[in-house]
Amino acid sequence: MTQEFVHYQSAHCENGVTSSLLRNQGLDISEPMIFGIGSGLYFVFLPFIKVNHAPAVSFRPLSGLIFKRAVKRLNIQMKRKKYRSKKQAMADLDLNIKKNIPSGLQVGVFHLSYFPDEYRFHFNAHNLIVYGKTETHYLISDPVMQYTTQLTPQELERVRFTKGTFAPRGQLYYPIHIPKEIDLKRAIVRGIKNTCRDMLAPVPIVGVNGMRFLSKKIRQWRKKNGNKKTNHYLDQIVRMQEEIGTGGGGFRFIYAAFLQEASPILNAPELREFSAEMTHIGDQWRDFAVNASRVYKNRSQQDDVYNALADQLLDLSRKEEAFFKKLKKYIKTLP
């Protein structure tokens, strides 16, 4: 290889891959920046969709969306392909390797051999970069890992074509044109506006309303489903919130880091205060996880523990609502 590929570790896979691909093409942009510009902060509660036998809760938008928004707002051109044929998917990847273009891939986690067993669930929205090939292995830069890893062609094909919800269908992407001048300011403002709109969306299952809806459901779960199922549901929420890739607190800390980084770029010292407030909210999400874990650990039988958790979630939704209303107002005052 003529150009040495540099591996960057990140908290979240999708931002990490995007930022790493761009950095390796000479555009220095951090993970929180991509996350913020791509409006990665989100909340959605889908009571009618079951994931791992529990209602789906997600702290991020659909996989691929952060990436799509971020590159669009930065005016970067990307090539993105999905495949029907496994052969074609692998051939295109090999071609990219020959041309020395590191490519981002969407993959399923379940067959990733270098992950610990506990993490290997049928979760299809993971992302990694392939940057080279030896005779027997593909060279992998998985952004949540500290070091680069390797996969055999069979393993790689398997993870690229996993099935189930959000099946990756071999999805492959890479930047084809990065403009010389990047209007970071405009991109940041658009990203923040989008996040405010998402979090305050007048839809019952999205953003702060979704949190409220979930809080209401937590109160009902025990009566309806019994302790065991309820505890399982809670345990799944905590997993979505804290599992590898969220940076903790359901992405709130990455977002706070983004606001802080954006502050000098936009020449807006107030954003630093917003960042501190977001950090505080993130800490409270951590508290929520701690309390939820106590509930499913002790298998407490009382009604109130669930009510207490629901109250805590309700409180969080109020805080976030106030936060995003304030941020929305503030961002409008910027030139």
Next chain:
Amino acid sequence: MKKDAVPQDESSLSKKNIKELCYAVDEAGNYTTVLSQGWKPKALAMELSLQDIQERAEQAKEGIRNGTLSPIAYFMEINKMDLNILAGYMGMWRWRVKRHLKPRVFRKLSTRILTKYAEVFQISVTTLKNYTGES
């Protein structure tokens, strides 16, 4: 989260020597990144999920022994799948896979379909066919 409050608990990550990146603030309130080797509430959530799967697998085994379920039910559970995922891998409608969970239907399945199941579960056809729910 403060930099020194980033948890470093024993977990499945630390066993495999994997550390994950966290964003945290330093004394001056500036964001930096810190590596964490795990957090208890999270490890516990993970552990419970695995336990849950174990329980499901045990139930499936019992079903196979009583003759109410086919071996597919067990292998589906230990592969952490549900009907949706398995149907996806099989390229079939969900209801067809669900039907195959009945021993009566399972016994009549063609070798072609059995081979496909075996491939998905990464086992041999004989293992799949002769699984009795004992081990």
